[in-house]
Amino acid sequence: MSKLAENKNSTVLTNAGINENACITISRYVEVLSKDGLLEAASAVQELVAPIAATLANGMVVSGTVDRLLIAPDAIRLVDFKTGRRVPDSLDDIPPYHLDQMAAYVAALRVIFPDRTIEAALLYTGGPRLFELPADTLAAHKPRFRLPEQS
Secondary structure (H helix, E strand, C coil): CCCCHHHHHHHHHHHHCCCHHHHHHCCCCCHCCCHHHHHHCCCCCCCCCCCEEEEECCCEEEEEEEEEEECCEEEEEEEEEECCCCEEEEEHHHHHHHHHHHHHHHHHHHHHHHCCCCEEEECCCCCCEEECCHHHHHCCCCCCCCCCCCC
16 A cells, blocks of 8 residues: 555544554555455455465364455455454453464465465454454464363
8 A cells, every 4th residue: 555545544544533543553454444445456356255264284274254355466464353342452352262263364374375474453343443463462372283181
């Protein structure tokens, strides 16, 4: 996205009452969140809602449907919507099962697009509030087999 478009989107978001710091983050995802932005993007966008499936190196199969997926020549951006009433106050407040889901999506997309950067975010629509998910947070929630339970 051009600096001009990013600044324009930040201004629109600020005027809508969204925190100025959040505007920079959200403006990076406008292409992904906007149907028109997706269709006008220079990258090859496959679809707005995208089913994905991949077998990870550890043998686990990950499948699901990503709410928004932008496929660019050098990067993949995904955003999953959460529509519940509870909106986390911070990254630390995001439920672990949401992070597990996003880490699984990122792992699957790394198999599908091994040479591209994968960026992930959660959008809580009740806020609205968008959280970019750092790589270290996703790594802590990456899919792994559960240990056998003992009785």
